[in-house]
Amino acid sequence: MAENPTAPRRALLQLTGVRRSYGGREVLHPVDLALAAGECVALLGHNGSGKSTLLRVAAGRDLPTGGTVRFDGLPMDENDPRIRARVAVVGDTVAHYPDLTVREHLLLVAVAHGVADAADWVDQVLEGRSLTERADALPSALSSGQLQALLLACALVRPRDLLLLDEPEQRLDPEARRRLAELLKAELADGVAVLLVTHHTDLALEVADRAVVLEDGRILRQGPPARVLAAGLPGAGTAGPR
Numbered sequence: 001m002a003e004n005p006t007a008p009r010r011a012l013l014q015l016t017g018v019r020r021s022y023g024g025r026e027v028l029h030p031v032d033l034a035l036a037a038g039e040c041v042a043l044l045g046h047n048g049s050g051k052s053t054l055l056r057v058a059a060g061r062d063l064p065t066g067g068t069v070r071f072d073g074l075p076m077d078e079n080d081p082r083i084r085a086r087v088a089v090v091g092d093t094v095a096h097y098p099d100l101t102v103r104e105h106l107l108l109v110a111v112a113h114g115v116a117d118a119a120d121w122v123d124q125v126l127e128g129r130s131l132t133e134r135a136d137a138l139p140s141a142l143s144s145g146q147l148q149a150l151l152l153a154c155a156l157v158r159p160r161d162l163l164l165l166d167e168p169e170q171r172l173d174p175e176a177r178r179r180l181a182e183l184l185k186a187e188l189a190d191g192v193a194v195l196l197v198t199h200h201t202d203l204a205l206e207v208a209d210r211a212v213v214l215e216d217g218r219i220l221r222q223g224p225p226a227r228v229l230a231a232g233l234p235g236a237g238t239a240g241p242r
C-alpha cells in the first residue's frame, strides 16, 4: 500500500517531558521533541539556552532528571550496542587520540562498526571531507577546521540511522559549510534522521524540515524554519536569518 504523505511519520527519536537540572538549577524544563527517519530538526537559541544539554540527553550521553528518551522504541542508552550501532554523534567536545593519524581514526571507527572494505571506504570519506592530503597527519598538526572535519568524518565513516550534531559548522570555511549542507541533504535523502544544534541560521533554512527555538531551557517556538526565523530569535536585534 502506498504511504500516505500527510500521515504523521513514526518517531525514530522521541523525547517526552525531558528535564535536566545541574546542582538544583533546572536548565531544561519539560521538553517534548520527536524526530522521524529522513527528518532534520534544527535546534536554535542563544548561548546557554540548553541546546547542547538537550542534544547530550537525546544522545544518551547525559541522563535526564525527568522524562524519557526513546530511540526506535528502546530506552536511549549509549551503552546499548543496538543503539550505538545506529546513532552517530558529533558532540560539543573535541575528542581524539593524539597518537593516531587522521586515516587511523577513521579506520578504527569503521572497523569497530564492522564496515566492509573499510580502507576503501575510509579513502572515500577522506576525499568527501577534503582530508585526503592530511590523511597521515596527527590531530596536533591539523587546523581547527580540519579537526572539525575529522570529527564529522568519524560520524560519517560508520553506519547510522540517527545523526546528532552539535554546531558541526563551527570553524568551517564557507566552502566547507556549503559542502556540509549538501552532505546533510544527502543524509536526509538516505533516510537518516538529523538533530542539528546550530547558530548558523542559513544552514537551518537550507537543510532543516523544522526549527525549534529554545529559550532558557524551554521551547519558545517551532515550525518551518523560514517561519520560525522570520519571527526572530531571542536576543537578536533584528528578525530573519543572519
Ligand SMILES: Nc1ncnc2c1ncn2[C@@H]1O[C@H](COP(=O)(O)OP(=O)(O)OP(=O)(O)O)[C@@H](O)[C@H]1O
Residues within 6 Å of the ligand: 022, 027, 045, 046, 047, 048, 049, 050, 051, 052, 053, 054
Ligand atoms: N555540566 C554542567 N554543570 C552545570 N551547568 C551546566 C552544565 N552543562 C550545562 N550547564 C548549564 O546549562 C545551561 C545550558 O547550557 P547548554 O550548554 O546546553 O547551552 P547551549 O544552548 O548549548 O549554549 P551555547 O550556544 O553557548 O553552546 C547553561 O546555563 C549552562 O551553564
